[in-house]
Amino acid sequence: MPNFDLKIVSGVTPVPWDDARLEHRGAAPHIYWKVPIPTAPALAEVVIRCVVDGVEAPLDVDLGGDLFVASRLAFSGFPFAIAQTAGQSSEITLSFAASMAGHAALCVRRPGGGAIILSLEVE
Numbered sequence: 001m002p003n004f005d006l007k008i009v010s011g012v013t014p015v016p017w018d019d020a021r022l023e024h025r026g027a028a029p030h031i032y033w034k035v036p037i038p039t040a041p042a043l044a045e046v047v048i049r050c051v052v053d054g055v056e057a058p059l060d061v062d063l064g065g066d067l068f069v070a071s072r073l074a075f076s077g078f079p080f081a082i083a084q085t086a087g088q089s090s091e092i093t094l095s096f097a098a099s100m101a102g103h104a105a106l107c108v109r110r111p112g113g114g115a116i117i118l119s120l121e122v123e
Contacts, residue, residue: 002114076102
């Protein structure tokens with residue numbers, strides 16, 4: 001179980017995923033995260049912040065050496081760009097070009113703190 005959470009700050013739209021074959025867990029409906037395809041040459045940017053003990057996007061100096069690492073798990077076409085703010089590995093920006101439509105998956109992990117996989121659909 002990870003000792004942190006992820007908060008998507010901007011760049012995506014939660015879209016309900018209604019499928020009668022799937023049962024919801026309690027009152028939580030199924031959703032997927034939609035990243036709108038940009039018009040070339042612009043990029044679509046998704047900003048994600050890690051939350052540790054209720055603190056959103058803590059500075060690296062406050063993480064006791066357990067910094068965040070973001071990596072691609074899956075992508076369609078060309079790989080999307082990942083940038084982490086200098087001195088603040090808990091703030092992650094993903095960049096998608098017009099040629100990157102399809103499924104994308106990101107893994108955010110922390111030594112001794114587990115990992116979270118985030119799935120996005122660029123459409």
